[in-house]
Amino acid sequence: MQLNVALLGFGNVGRALGQLILAKSDVLRRDYDLNVRVVGISTGRHGHVIDRMGLNLRTALDAVKHGSPLSGLHEGRVIDSTARFLSDVPAELVFETIPTNPQDGQPALSYDADLLERGVHVVTANKGPVAFGYRDLTRIAARNNVGFFFESSVMDGAPTLGIGREGLPAAEFLRVRGIFNSTTNYILTLMEQDGYNFEQALESAQQIGIAETDPTLDIDGWDSAIKTVILANVLMGGDLRPNDVDRQGIRGMSLDEVQAAAQDGQRIRLICEAARQLDGSIRAKVVPERVPMSDILANVHGTSSIVDYETDVLPRLTVIENNPGPTTTAYGLLADMINIVRGRHEAVNRQFAPEEESEG
Numbered sequence: 001m002q003l004n005v006a007l008l009g010f011g012n013v014g015r016a017l018g019q020l021i022l023a024k025s026d027v028l029r030r031d032y033d034l035n036v037r038v039v040g041i042s043t044g045r046h047g048h049v050i051d052r053m054g055l056n057l058r059t060a061l062d063a064v065k066h067g068s069p070l071s072g073l074h075e076g077r078v079i080d081s082t083a084r085f086l087s088d089v090p091a092e093l094v095f096e097t098i099p100t101n102p103q104d105g106q107p108a109l110s111y112d113a114d115l116l117e118r119g120v121h122v123v124t125a126n127k128g129p130v131a132f133g134y135r136d137l138t139r140i141a142a143r144n145n146v147g148f149f150f151e152s153s154v155m156d157g158a159p160t161l162g163i164g165r166e167g168l169p170a171a172e173f174l175r176v177r178g179i180f181n182s183t184t185n186y187i188l189t190l191m192e193q194d195g196y197n198f199e200q201a202l203e204s205a206q207q208i209g210i211a212e213t214d215p216t217l218d219i220d221g222w223d224s225a226i227k228t229v230i231l232a233n234v235l236m237g238g239d240l241r242p243n244d245v246d247r248q249g250i251r252g253m254s255l256d257e258v259q260a261a262a263q264d265g266q267r268i269r270l271i272c273e274a275a276r277q278l279d280g281s282i283r284a285k286v287v288p289e290r291v292p293m294s295d296i297l298a299n300v301h302g303t304s305s306i307v308d309y310e311t312d313v314l315p316r317l318t319v320i321e322n323n324p325g326p327t328t329t330a331y332g333l334l335a336d337m338i339n340i341v342r343g344r345h346e347a348v349n350r351q352f353a354p355e356e357e358s359e360g
């Protein structure tokens with residue numbers, strides 16, 4: 001089977017995905033009878049390129065690595081906008097990895113919706129469209145019999161969502177709790193273990209590339225809140241938005257606070273939690289908490305992440321992801337593509353099928 005794909009976004013994750021597609025091409029053909037052909041790449045800095053016969057992915061990766069535009073690889077009329085790229089690219093599946101907008105998920109939310117309406121599968125690592133449009137986007141996918149998967153939106157390539165989608169059928173999720181933001185966990189680890197103050201630890205995170213120049217999304221808890229909303233909505237049937245989360249970040253956390261917790265046999269961690277209440281509603285919070293050393297969440301250090309599930313049939317199930325990077329995130333995208341090719345999206349779509357179709 002040949003699958004024509006396009007990459008909307010070609011930053012660190014997009015390029016890692018390109019490299020992974022090349023590295024796994026033999027495995028994809030051998031194990032899944034799948035030949036992946038990249039027919040388009042859209043970037044913010046290097047332009048847009050489409051080739052209906054398939055791009056030379058290595059050449060595209062080399063061009064971007066050396067700061068060259070992709071225009072020399074383009075075939076056909078000039079592509080001057082993302083909208084034009086999406087309307088022209090002959091892809092059956094689009095990988096969307098553009099930056100997250102924590103306010104409303106745009107413009108990715110509209111891009112993804114338009115692709116799904118046209119019958120194009122969408123695989124995204126972008127948290128915004130999932131946090132703000134999960135139900136609507138999945139309904140559009142169901143109506144058009146295509147897949148909308150987003151494993152990489154939470155904890156990179158770890159199967160945090162696939163566990164609920166496929167691994168725990170008929171289980172009721174009562175609580176989801178974890179550490180979802182690498183930057184804040186790295187900062188807190190440096191403060192405890194190396195005696196850095198908050199500003200020094202943040203600067204170190206920026207130097208190694210896990211914190212942006214403007215670290216607001218991380219240190220004020222927005223990134224964690226968005227991921228908590230995704231888990232609550234997808235696994236617990238919630239309909240939350242990031243503003244519904246009781247959110248407190250770690251901005252200005254003092255070294256004295258961290259050291260005092262350590263002296264009491266505890267560690268401060270930015271804990272994310274979504275819990276089902278007695279009335280059936282779901283309450284979500286992101287707050288720095290003192291966690292006893294006996295709790296597994298206290299023993300997740302540096303850039304690692306953890307999610308802890310509580311269900312009615314499995315009292316506790318824990319997944320830890322150690323020191324992820326762009327390749328980890330790219331793997332989640334690749335796995336989603338494989339699962340769509342295997343038809344795994346059809347079970348999800350049946351849950352969101354229009355009532356008149358499900359009744360017939």
